[in-house]
Amino acid sequence: MSVQSSSQNHERAATSRRAFLRTSAVVTGAAALPVVAGRATAAPASTAVFAHGVASGDPLPDGVILWTRVTPTPAARPGSGLGPATGVTWEVARDDSFATVVATGTVTTAAGTDHTVKVDVAGLAANTRYTYRFRVTSGPATGAMSPVGYTRTAPAPNADVSRLRFGVVSCSNWEAGYFGAYRHLRAHRDLTAVVHLGDYFYEYESDGYTGKSGVVRATSPTNETVTLRDYRMRHAQYKTDPDLAELHRRVPWICTWDDHESANDSWKGGAENHDASEGPWATRKAASEKAYYEWMPVRPAAGPNGRHLYRRLGFGRLLELSMLDLRTYRDEQVSATSRRVDDQSRSITGAAQMGWLTEGLTSSTTRWRIVGNPVMISPVLVPPLDERNAAALTEVLGLPRQGVPYNADQWDGYTADRTRLLDAIRTNDVDNVVFITGDIHSSWACDIPVDPARYPATGTVATELVVPSVTSSNVDDILGVPEHTVGNAVPAAIMTANRHVRWNDFDAHGYAVLTVTPAAAQMDWYFVNDKTDPQTGRYYARSFRVASGSQRVQSVSQPQD
CATH class of the missing domain: 3.60.21.70 (Alkaline phosphatase D (PhoD))
Structure with missing residues (x-):
């Protein structure tokens, strides 16, 4: 789904x-929610829990795919079929410090999707640079933070692009x-x-x-x-x-x-x-x-x-x-x-x-x-x-x-x-x-x-x-x-x-x-x-x-x- x-x-x-194949490699989660709020300084990225980094793709004028993979326990290795269901919150911001978060949501991933997380974020501004990150919010790895990723939306359909x-x-x-x-x-x-x-x-x-x-x-x-x-x-x-x-x-x-x-x-x-x-x-x-x-x-x-x-x-x-x-x-x-x-x-x-x-x-x-x-x-x-x-x-x-x-x-x-x-x-x-x-x-x-x-x-x-x-x-x-x-x-x-x-x-x-x-x-x-x-x-x-x-x-x- x-x-x-x-x-x-x-x-x-x-x-x-x-x-x-209809069973996709993504997880079910909340819709993007516009938010404008200050954020406390994030914990350092967890290289153990987020061992496979972050990625974005397929930019649209108003959206982009965000991706990561969590390893909630040492046994939950890729392909293992092991590991508990894990809640993950994602955030998209206009700035590196995440002082202005413009979209956020929470998803749940589990062994059925190999603990991968893929979110199709919408409601963004065209031709705009964004930062994004993920944080584990439930399960044994609660509190773990991903590296910060950088992405950009596509220009608007009627935009004159040089x-x-x-x-x-x-x-x-x-x-x-x-x-x-x-x-x-x-x-x-x-x-x-x-x-x-x-x-x-x-x-x-x-x-x-x-x-x-x-x-x-x-x-x-x-x-x-x-x-x-x-x-x-x-x-x-x-x-x-x-x-x-x-x-x-x-x-x-x-x-x-x-x-x-x-x-x-x-x-x-x-x-x-x-x-x-x-x-x-x-x-x-x-x-x-x-x-x-x-x-x-x-x-x-x-x-x-x-x-x-x-x-x-x-x-x-x-x-x-x-x-x-x-x-x-x-x-x-x-x-x-x-x-x-x-x-x-x-x-x-x-x-x-x-x-x-x-x-x-x-x-x-x-x-x-x-x-x-x-x-x-x-x-x-x-x-x-x-x-x-x-x-x-x-x-x-x-x-x-x-x-x-x-x-x-x-x-x-x-x-x-x-x-x-x-x-x-x-x-x-x-x-x-x-x-x-x-x-x-x-x-x-x-x-x-x-x-x-x-x-x-x-x-x-x-x-x-x-x-x-x-x-x-x-x-x-x-x-x-x-x-x-x-x-x-x-x-x-x-x-x-x-x-x-x-x-x-x-x-x-x-x-x-x-x-x-x-x-x-x-x-x-x-x-x-x-x-x-x-x-x-x-x-x-x-x-x-x-x-x-x-x-x-x-x-x-x-x-x-």
């Missing part, structure tokens, strides 16, 4: 394609390295939110996916995550990383999942990393979703068939951000050389999500339409083929019409859905659509062409900016070679064959900052020096800018301040 502080309309979406900045990250594997990217991202000023595009954690057993660099730090549990207990324990471990916890404390996050929050290469009926010995896929997927909703500061949207993670957030007249779920509804992946890549009946989004996405993009009145896209949509083909001239060859050999895709787990494996979406954008004269993408553990700046074989003559539809992994293995890690040695040969080959790919880097780890103004959207990439060093430095790598109305990426020499 989700804590709703008002009946406000959080989502303009249509219905979901299938029901999501600039917004988003940190953009994906693919953070605990065992593959330290989260220095999160620490350096925190140093950027004026971040509106952090957008996490998926693979927040990895489901593998210890040393199951680290490349030749090996295990940098051991994961918990050491087995592959399959049960609800496993998924809760893995979420909990990630929340203890100091750089991740501090970035959550400082900035609201907007997150979606990719495959590793459940299992590698997942689809609606299974996953590559799931077999019958691990039980029914539906049971495992339900466990992963329940733990995700418990442990992440997300607001799932509601439809007649239940909840769904794809959702849209508005930021004044400047932009709308559509966050996609490209795992729950997709059809099973096929071979990259199979003609089924082009099958009209196969979908990566599912029909309901595709309708929601196209309707949202074509009806939006904001300057920019940003799409949080877990897997790449730009075609990457070996090589791109002119359908008219190559039809005889591809039909005889049974190959995809536009060429063999580099990775059929991406939109390249579902070309009918991509065509439907891009045609809707093009025929409705929608401009300024920018896909921001994760998953592929590498950095890319791409034009999305009308026809990849005849680019640039036939024009472009949108653009795509892809961020690297925080730590997950890249080409150099897999081969066990120094960064930017062997891996330097890959980008040239890809860009020679796919001219709409304007830049890529296959080796470096890090993050990006997306700055959006009425005139342009610019992505700045930053790479860490050594992901295995908890104190790693970072360096500025590249920037690409999309001028309003251009539908093209352009290299620029300097990052945004």
Whole structure:
């Protein structure tokens, strides 16, 4: 049951394609109550009771999700199913000292939600910075106080906004390295939110996916995550990383999942990393979703068939951000050389999500339409083929019409859905659509062409900016070679064959900052020096800018301040 502080309309979406698990990872509690009162000096934060920190997410003009987890007794470890029901009071204030509390309430959490607390606070002012905190008010940990968190609401729908900045990250594997990217991202000023595009954690057993660099730090549990207990324990471990916890404390996050929050290469009926010995896929997927909703500061949207993670957030007249779920509804992946890549009946989004996405993009009145896209949509083909001239060859050999895709787990494996979406954008004269993408553990700046074989003559539809992994293995890690040695040969080959790919880097780890103004959207990439060093430095790598109305990426020499 989700804590709703008002009946406000959080989502303009249509219905979901299938029901999501209804038992959510939140607790029942009181509505937000406006308060203006002085507060006594709070006790120091309890690192034992609030061992997993605090977080906020999904900012609206009048509300935000607040999150924490309490450990009321030493035995009440994440995933244990132990520990008493515990009362927790939350407060939201305009100032660091909590002299002016504007909203408060009390909730009860217990083992059924893994002692997580998630509150949907409403009635706040638009585009306003707030502080928040939690305090245990009943049970054996009574009096324990959380760290103070910081968050910010979104601008009002009709607000003229001159600039917004988003940190953009994906693919953070605990065992593959330290989260220095999160620490350096925190140093950027004026971040509106952090957008996490998926693979927040990895489901593998210890040393199951680290490349030749090996295990940098051991994961918990050491087995592959399959049960609800496993998924809760893995979420909990990630929340203890100091750089991740501090970035959550400082900035609201907007997150979606990719495959590793459940299992590698997942689809609606299974996953590559799931077999019958691990039980029914539906049971495992339900466990992963329940733990995700418990442990992440997300607001799932509601439809007649239940909840769904794809959702849209508005930021004044400047932009709308559509966050996609490209795992729950997709059809099973096929071979990259199979003609089924082009099958009209196969979908990566599912029909309901595709309708929601196209309707949202074509009806939006904001300057920019940003799409949080877990897997790449730009075609990457070996090589791109002119359908008219190559039809005889591809039909005889049974190959995809536009060429063999580099990775059929991406939109390249579902070309009918991509065509439907891009045609809707093009025929409705929608401009300024920018896909921001994760998953592929590498950095890319791409034009999305009308026809990849005849680019640039036939024009472009949108653009795509892809961020690297925080730590997950890249080409150099897999081969066990120094960064930017062997891996330097890959980008040239890809860009020679796919001219709409304007830049890529296959080796470096890090993050990006997306700055959006009425005139342009610019992505700045930053790479860490050594992901295995908890104190790693970072360096500025590249920037690409999309001028309003251009539908093209352009290299620029300097990052945004």
